[in-house]
Amino acid sequence: MAGVPGLVAKDGAEGTFAAALPEGSAVAVKVLDGGMRPLPVVVADALRVLGAAVPDDVGRRAVLGGGEPVGEIRPVRG
Structure with a gap:
């Protein structure tokens, strides 16, 4: 995620991740x-x-x- 200007992010244990953008938007994910x-x-x-x-x-x-590539992981929005 180094290509996203101003992004602050942290991964954690057990499939967790949080990120925030400079304007205040944020996302948290748990797999x-x-x-x-x-x-x-x-x-x-x-x-x-x-x-x-x-x-x-x-x-x-x-x-x-x-x-060899046999597929890809893609997001699905629901």
């Missing part, structure tokens, strides 16, 4: 199973929803099988 793998994808999408200028490559995560 129920404690996994860390989806956090960059979810947080990048949440920051985009808040209007942050998140570079397109931030939050993209390929899923590898045998060292």
Whole structure:
């Protein structure tokens, strides 16, 4: 998330992450199973929803099988 100007962020144990933007918007995420793998994808999408200028490559995560891409992790808004 270094590409987001003014972002203050902290990850924690058991799949938790919090981030705040300079104008006061903030997001907190908890992955129920404690996994860390989806956090960059979810947080990048949440920051985009808040209007942050998140570079397109931030939050993209390929899923590898045998060292080759076999899928990707994508946010789903509900």
